[in-house]
Amino acid sequence: MKALPLFLALLWSGATGAQSLPEPDPARFGPRVAEEGAPVVTRTVRVTASALRVRTAGGDHVCSIKRGTVVTAIARDGGDDRIKVKLNSKGCPSEGYVYSNYVMPEGTGWKDIVTNVGVDQLALRGEPSPEGSFKCGLKKNTELAIINEAPDNAASGSWVQVSLTNAVRGCPTKGYVNSSYLKPSDVFDDLPVINESDEEEVAGGDANTEAGTACLTGDCNNKEQGPVDQNIKDIKAALESGTKNAFVEELRRMIRNPKAKPKGFSSKRGLIQIPLQGNKGNIGPCGSFHYNPDSPKGIDAYANPTTACAFTAFLQDWKKTECPSGAGCRLSWGDISHKSKARFNGHRSHTDGHCIDIRPMRSGAFTGTPLTYTDPGYDRAKMKRMIAKMKEFGADTMYFNDKQCGTRYASGHHNHIHVCFKPGPKTREACDNLTIDPNVCPELM
Amino acid sequence: MMSLLLSSLLMAASPCGNKLQAFVVYEDLEKGKIVERHSLFKLMEWSDSSAFDGVAAPSALGPNLTLTFEVRPSLRAKSGRSWDFSFASWSRDSKYQIAQNFSPAPLIGESAGVFTVTLKKGKEILCQETHGISSEGMNE
Numbered sequence: 001m002k003a004l005p006l007f008l009a010l011l012w013s014g015a016t017g018a019q020s021l022p023e024p025d026p027a028r029f030g031p032r033v034a035e036e037g038a039p040v041v042t043r044t045v046r047v048t049a050s051a052l053r054v055r056t057a058g059g060d061h062v063c064s065i066k067r068g069t070v071v072t073a074i075a076r077d078g079g080d081d082r083i084k085v086k087l088n089s090k091g092c093p094s095e096g097y098v099y100s101n102y103v104m105p106e107g108t109g110w111k112d113i114v115t116n117v118g119v120d121q122l123a124l125r126g127e128p129s130p131e132g133s134f135k136c137g138l139k140k141n142t143e144l145a146i147i148n149e150a151p152d153n154a155a156s157g158s159w160v161q162v163s164l165t166n167a168v169r170g171c172p173t174k175g176y177v178n179s180s181y182l183k184p185s186d187v188f189d190d191l192p193v194i195n196e197s198d199e200e201e202v203a204g205g206d207a208n209t210e211a212g213t214a215c216l217t218g219d220c221n222n223k224e225q226g227p228v229d230q231n232i233k234d235i236k237a238a239l240e241s242g243t244k245n246a247f248v249e250e251l252r253r254m255i256r257n258p259k260a261k262p263k264g265f266s267s268k269r270g271l272i273q274i275p276l277q278g279n280k281g282n283i284g285p286c287g288s289f290h291y292n293p294d295s296p297k298g299i300d301a302y303a304n305p306t307t308a309c310a311f312t313a314f315l316q317d318w319k320k321t322e323c324p325s326g327a328g329c330r331l332s333w334g335d336i337s338h339k340s341k342a343r344f345n346g347h348r349s350h351t352d353g354h355c356i357d358i359r360p361m362r363s364g365a366f367t368g369t370p371l372t373y374t375d376p377g378y379d380r381a382k383m384k385r386m387i388a389k390m391k392e393f394g395a396d397t398m399y400f401n402d403k404q405c406g407t408r409y410a411s412g413h414h415n416h417i418h419v420c421f422k423p424g425p426k427t428r429e430a431c432d433n434l435t436i437d438p439n440v441c442p443e444l445m
Numbered sequence: 446m447m448s449l450l451l452s453s454l455l456m457a458a459s460p461c462g463n464k465l466q467a468f469v470v471y472e473d474l475e476k477g478k479i480v481e482r483h484s485l486f487k488l489m490e491w492s493d494s495s496a497f498d499g500v501a502a503p504s505a506l507g508p509n510l511t512l513t514f515e516v517r518p519s520l521r522a523k524s525g526r527s528w529d530f531s532f533a534s535w536s537r538d539s540k541y542q543i544a545q546n547f548s549p550a551p552l553i554g555e556s557a558g559v560f561t562v563t564l565k566k567g568k569e570i571l572c573q574e575t576h577g578i579s580s581e582g583m584n585e
Binding site (some may be wrong): 061067277278279280282283289291292300333334357359367368369370371372412415 | 447469471472473474479482484485486489490492493494495496579
């Protein structure tokens with residue numbers, strides 16, 4: 001640890017090429033205005049998002065730049081995660097603002113950068129992918145050194161190999177994390193701070209260059225997500241929420257402390273209500289449909305926080321990978337647990353918020369109506385994919401009467417699958433890795 | 446015995462098919478705005494996963510339609526509670542008329558058993574169907 005300042009000094013000078021730069025003080029991450037006469041610090045960075053929006057100082061979207069585009073960071077926002085960049089992209093102005101989460105230093109990249117974990121319980125894994133073996137959860141602000149920014153067999157460009165600066169009980173000293181959850185702001189700490197009063201609006205550009213917002217893991221080219229996408233009015237908030245979503249943060253807080261009361265979300269008996277929209281409470285997260293929402297609306301939608309987290313992760317993944325069009329593949333779910341009654345409508349296994357009823361998959365258009373596995377509109381292939389996907393996210397107990405789906409038979413389960421996402425390694429992993437994509441789950445923004 | 450009883454029920458009148466369908470009214474997002482929609486589907490067993498808001502008959506069946514809705518504790522029970530409802534045109538879809546003020550959920554409550562719908566035109570029985578009422582907790 002004593003060698004860290006020297007290491008950082010060497011690192012910074014190497015990264016910037018400015019030999020006379022002062023040694024950065026890790027304890028001093030506040031705004032720092034460039035002094036007159038000091039060397040002008042810039043940094044060449046590469047876009048890691050598939051489509052990153054460039055904005056004016058006021059936040060208006062002027063164009064988007066694709067993954068791999070190299071731009072020059074010339075200043076940082078003292079109170080925000082934005083950086084000001086110079087760019088040379090068709091349809092874009094010569095300068096604009098982007099969120100620093102979606103770029104990485106070019107050349108040295110992340111390698112040898114000392115950074116901090118930006119979320120609580122970030123999964124440290126044995127392999128560079130969401131399916132990699134879970135080693136431990138890293139607390140927020142845990143200091144890491146990135147030792148390989150592009151490991152072999154990485155699931156995506158977001159995975160990096162890290163070593164822990166200080167030993168953490170129960171964790172190996174090295175592993176892999178998703179860099180989307182790291183705090184990159186320190187990397188730009190030596191850039192001059194933008195003096196807002198001197199700034200002029202960046203003008204020009206083509207707002208229609210690229211339709212999507214920054215997509216770390218999603219496919220921004222998927223135009224079928226259009227209608228709900230229009231709900232996102234403030235891209236700044238959307239991006240911030242994309243990395244730190246209020247619902248997910250409250251779920252994680254409740255998981256850490258079962259007595260915690262979530263802020264801004266309804267809870268009772270240690271259960272949290274899945275966010276619902278509309279007067280009836282039919283509109284669920286990530287394009288899902290909440291059927292028979294009872295009265296008052298959504299009183300049946302209270303879930304254990306780990307269950308809610310894993311289920312949300314599943315909903316997002318299902319929509320992203322299997323159902324971007326929102327047709328018959330939309331998830332129609334119902335009874336989880338009641339707000340106050342331990343038992344309702346005769347349910348015995350819907351008391352602790354672990355289990356959810358989901359209607360069978362249908363072919364064709366979404367209709368909001370029930371169906372059974374003997375219905376001509378039932379889509380068995382899609383149902384099997386849904387079951388497999390739910391297992392990936394930690395679902396275990398499953399009752400559904402289509403024998404070809406490999407689920408357990410139980411009387412009455414011809415018109416829904418009863419599935420439980422109980423707290424365990426898989427559901428916790430699913431929760432650890434959950435980052436809300438505003439394009440996929442705008443209802444949670 | 447059970448099948449005999451069910452058969453006798455079915456023999457009493459023909460099934461309803463498209464003469465009487467269930468419907469649900471729900472909300473959805475369309476271009477970022479919340480809109481109300483409705484869907485019709487064939488009558489089926491009552492459960493939390495297959496509940497419906499009401500029943501609709503084609504306007505083409507003409508006036509003087511009546512719905513009798515009966516709830517019994519079991520298929521074997523000879524009597525239960527029943528209610529009659531008249532029909533009126535449906536503002537959501539002029540091709541249908543719906544049973545006025547009919548909402549099955551409070552009539553069924555949390556009871557298990559069966560429900561029977563009987564559609565009449567005047568005194569003539571047009572169709573009749575009986576379905577189970579599932580209390581899902583009993584199955585798990």
